[in-house]
Amino acid sequence: MSETYETQSSCGDSCSSCQASCSSRSKEKDDxxxxxxxxxxxxxxxxxxxxxxxxxxxxxxxxxxxxxxxxxxxxxxxxxxxxxxxxxxxxxxxxxxxxxxxxxxxxxxxxxxxxxxxxxxxxxxxxxxxxxxxxxxxxxxxxxxxxxxxxxxxxxxxxxxxxxxxxxxxxxxxxxxxxxxxxxxxxxxxxxxxxxxxxxxxxxxxxxxxxxxxxxxxxxxxxxxxxxxxxxxxxxxxxxxxxxxxxxxxxxxxxxxxxxxxxxxxxxxxxxxxxxxxxxxxLGEKKGESKKSFLRIAIPTDGNNNVFGHFGKAAEFTLYEIKDNELVGKAILSAAGEGHGKTVEMMKREKINVVICGGIGMEAMEGLMTGGILVIPGTSGDADVAAAAYLDGSLQENGGKATCVCQDGEHEHKEGSCDCH
Missing domain, CATH: 3.40.50.300 (P-loop containing nucleotide triphosphate hydrolases)
Structure with missing residues (x-):
């Protein structure tokens, strides 16, 4: 014990940055x-x-x-x-x-x-x-x-x-x-x-x-x-x-x-x-320098700008490009309703950061999250409103439900909702 304190007092720095070999490093520390x-x-x-x-x-x-x-x-x-x-x-x-x-x-x-x-x-x-x-x-x-x-x-x-x-x-x-x-x-x-x-x-x-x-x-x-x-x-x-x-x-x-x-x-x-x-x-940022905030949000929509009820069966996704919390671009991505797997790959390919949706299968949700994409299921209504609600932090509190995940990716959903909690 005394030897350890003596060594620490002589180096005067944190052990985490010390390269010296001393008694405190003589034993392997359990992780x-x-x-x-x-x-x-x-x-x-x-x-x-x-x-x-x-x-x-x-x-x-x-x-x-x-x-x-x-x-x-x-x-x-x-x-x-x-x-x-x-x-x-x-x-x-x-x-x-x-x-x-x-x-x-x-x-x-x-x-x-x-x-x-x-x-x-x-x-x-x-x-x-x-x-x-x-x-x-x-x-x-x-x-x-x-x-x-x-x-x-x-x-x-x-x-x-x-x-x-x-x-x-x-x-x-x-x-x-x-x-x-x-x-x-x-x-x-x-x-x-x-x-x-x-x-x-x-x-x-x-x-x-x-x-x-x-x-x-x-x-x-x-x-x-x-x-x-x-x-x-x-x-x-x-x-x-x-x-x-x-x-x-x-x-x-x-x-x-x-x-x-x-x-x-x-x-x-x-x-x-x-x-x-x-x-x-x-993180290597300079003093006084801000990190630019840029997001790509994808929402499955029904052709009338409403949130479509099933992620994997959506024919299109509305893409929102956000810079510094302001909308800078909006476009339509064609998905052709090809199923969960191909849609997940499209989300990754398009570098989507956030997916806001109605129902979604567990396999699709895992695929998106593995790709570093945030998923907010259980959302319905106007897609523009949903995107804005995500940006001001009110979506999960007032709309999206994190529990709305489908165990069976093949069954039907009511429009804009999910019955399979």
Whole structure:
């Protein structure tokens, strides 16, 4: 034990980036990582952690996902704070999670952030989670392996406070690319950060930096910054561990108002721009540079611009080309009703990102998802309305049902509906 600490203190850096041979590397470490759902694609996993509760991890998690989503990145939140889930409310999500044989579908916010939280599975939002540690840890693993995380650039994991079962489960079970430590200005911040740093280093997880919440209160008259919780110690703590300070979040009425009104996606503030730039650098994006958002949405239609009731028997598909959330092109793709297999291949060939449909066979759905295509079945009505509803995030809540999947691809459907749940 002492030899390990001595080695770490001499190198002064995370083991994950250290090439030295020491006692901590002398034994093969078991790989406890859970497999990602085969229909999911997640590029980067970022843990939001703290040594204590009440410092604003959930806000930092939510707002970082919002900031990167605005710049065209596909973001998601895995709410690992099982006993204190608060993420869905901040986004105004109150519907229940749905799924089928392929897995669980995450909720999607109005702006497109994908979210999975235990509150989406409970009978009521105020139902207490009275579970023992192993059950909670198992739930976190299922959120990773059973949920269909479609094409995610950044997944943020909102951790519970401390260094207990759930943070350990996340670090061991998920391929975490880095953590951001959230703290507050009190003098005990050094000890709190130390716990988080030591755990991350013990698990060989890179630490991206520190975010200080409740940093100051700005006077509305003179602009003076008042240190409500005392003088900040974040700079000296960051220097001690050779970490950057990625943001200072003030006590600001707009933050509380946005969360209370369930409108965090409408919040505007520069407090986490540096943190967002640090994360973009992980995917090779330049500072201040946005990822252009371009989508191709295909909807089977009946010749009158209504959603056709069966994916595999559709004679045509209406193609919508979306750039930066605006329609830039619309065309008709001829499918000739040739069946699921050829239609799936056409979707792949045309580089379709999203298929919105009525009924669809399980084999066809698997084929599309294997090709990285998001499928939203159970939709009816005007195709233009369905496409617009997908873009504003209301389709799955008000129209598409993730459970509308046909077990038998050959039977008939009612027009615009599916009778075979």
């Amino acid at each position: 406890f990582r859970e497999p990602l759902n085969p229909y999911s694609k997640v590029k980067k996993v970022i843990g939001i952690v703290s040594g204590k509760g009440g410092v604003g991890k959930s806000f930092v998690t939510s707002y970082l996902s919002v900031l990167l989503n605005r710049e065209g990145f596909h973001t998601a939140i895995l709410d690992a704070d099982i006993t204190g889930p608060s993420i869905p409310k901040a986004f105004g999500i109150h519907s229940k999670a749905q799924g089928n044989e392929l897995g669980i579908f995450p909720a999607i916010s109005k702006k497109g952030v994908k979210i999975m939280s235990v509150n989406l599975l409970l009978e009521t939002e105020d139902t207490p989670v009275i579970w023992r540690g192993p059950v909670i840890a198992g739930t976190v693993k299922q959120f990773w392996s059973d949920v269909l995380w479609d094409d995610v650039d950044y997944m943020f994991v909102d951790m519970p406070p401390g260094t207990g079962d759930v943070p350990l489960t996340v670090f061991q079970s998920l391929p975490v690319d880095g953590v951001i430590i959230v703290t507050s200005p009190q003098e005990l911040v050094s000890m709190i950060v130390s716990k988080a740093v030591n755990m991350a280093e013990a698990m060989n997880i890179p630490i991206l930096g520190i975010v200080e919440n409740y940093s100051y209160l700005e006077c509305g008259n003179c602009g003076e910054k008042i240190s409500v919780f005392g003088t900040s110690h974040v700079e000296e703590t960051a220097e001690k561990y050779h970490l950057p300070v990625l943001g200072r979040i003030p006590i600001h009425p707009s933050i509380a108002e946005a969360v209370d009104k369930e409108q965090i996606e409408e919040l505007n503030g520069p407090w986490l721009f540096d943190a967002a730039d640090a994360l973009k650098a992980m």
